[in-house]
Amino acid sequence: MSEKPPICNYEGSDYQTSFWDQSDRAYEDAVEAVALKRLLPSNGKLLLELGAGAGRNTPRYAGFERVVLLDYSRTQLQQAQARLGTGDRYIFVAADVYRLPFVEGLFDGATMIRTLHHMADAPKALQQVRAVLQENATFILEYANKQNLKAIFRYLIRKQNWSPFSPEAVEFAALNFDFHPRTIRSWLQSSGFKLERQLTVSHFRMGLFKKLIPLNLLVWMDSLAQLTGDAWQLSPSVFSLNHTVGANKNAAGGAFFKCPQCGSALDDTPPLLVCSGCNQKYPVDGGIYDFRLDEVIKSSQL
Numbered sequence: 633m634s635e636k637p638p639i640c641n642y643e644g645s646d647y648q649t650s651f652w653d654q655s656d657r658a659y660e661d662a663v664e665a666v667a668l669k670r671l672l673p674s675n676g677k678l679l680l681e682l683g684a685g686a687g688r689n690t691p692r693y694a695g696f697e698r699v700v701l702l703d704y705s706r707t708q709l710q711q712a713q714a715r716l717g718t719g720d721r722y723i724f725v726a727a728d729v730y731r732l733p734f735v736e737g738l739f740d741g742a743t744m745i746r747t748l749h750h751m752a753d754a755p756k757a758l759q760q761v762r763a764v765l766q767e768n769a770t771f772i773l774e775y776a777n778k779q780n781l782k783a784i785f786r787y788l789i790r791k792q793n794w795s796p797f798s799p800e801a802v803e804f805a806a807l808n809f810d811f812h813p814r815t816i817r818s819w820l821q822s823s824g825f826k827l828e829r830q831l832t833v834s835h836f837r838m839g840l841f842k843k844l845i846p847l848n849l850l851v852w853m854d855s856l857a858q859l860t861g862d863a864w865q866l867s868p869s870v871f872s873l874n875h876t877v878g879a880n881k882n883a884a885g886g887a888f889f890k891c892p893q894c895g896s897a898l899d900d901t902p903p904l905l906v907c908s909g910c911n912q913k914y915p916v917d918g919g920i921y922d923f924r925l926d927e928v929i930k931s932s933q934l
């Protein structure tokens with residue numbers, strides 16, 4: 633895979649409004665809330681939310697003292713600011729998951745929900761996440777599962793040409809990938825994570841179910857079905873709870889950001905962070921730290 637995997641850019645997207653607020657997705661949102669509640673630790677210090685988008689899930693991380701919302705899209709982060717406010721509890725960071733701007737061993741928790749499915753180089757993304765986590769930190773990963781019942785049925789009746797059983801990812805639309813659970817498990821292991829628990833989620837993600845069955849009942853049915861996740865994974869979405877294993881130095885007190893270009897530690901000096909190693913400058917504008925190398929290099933050349 634290339635040094636610089638492509639990014640699925642949500643800049644200017646109305647994803648939160650069109651996909652969540654104005655569409656019939658109360659069921660999907662509610663069952664994700666159930667899964668997160670089951671997997672999140674009751675408390676923690678500093679959580680990294682990767683691909684936070686407009687902060688739909690952020691209020692669910694109430695047990696953590698502080699949350700870093702990381703997303704490549706500034707406009708998604710602005711929507712998150714509007715939803716959550718800009719108090720001390722939240723830190724808004726525009727950056728690429730493949731080039732995280734944090735010192736090693738900084739976080740005691742991380743979540744990545746509905747974001748891995750945009751990763752053309754998922755193992756690289758997982759390795760980046762592992763590096764910024766402390767020893768025995770919690771990582772909750774959600775991924776889109778190619779081996780789901782609908783895909784299996786469509787494959788069997790020959791309406792779909794890719795096999796839901798084979799290990800490789802399927803790119804069903806540009807930069808949208810479904811993964812095989814076995815492959816995800818092996819990537820997690822080789823990236824330094826120990827898988828503790830799996831919940832299968834969104835079993836009844838079909839218009840007919842949503843039309844015929846009251847929301848509360850459907851959510852209750854899914855919350856029961858989620859508990860089969862360690863035995864088999866046949867739902868379109870899978871949540872997993874992982875802990876980091878292996879040696880990792882925890883971040884030295886005070887160190888937080890690092891330069892995504894050269895790796896030197898950065899002093900936190902808004903409105904401009906200047907790297908002492910390579911002199912790259914990173915602006916902090918409207919309460920958002922901007923570490924998107926392509927964007928900051930482009931604007932410094934204007």
Ligand SMILES: C[S@@+](CC[C@H](N)C(=O)[O-])C[C@H]1O[C@@H](n2cnc3c(N)ncnc32)[C@H](O)[C@@H]1O
Pocket residue numbers: 638639640641642643647682683684685686687688689702703704705708727728729730745746747750
């Ligand atoms: C489908 S949205 C999910 C948002 C949120 N997690 C949720 O569940 O509502 C995916 C998010 O991932 C972000 N994203 C995609 N690729 C990224 C990358 N390489 N680095 C940082 N963020 C990325 C997008 O900007 C977008 O906000």
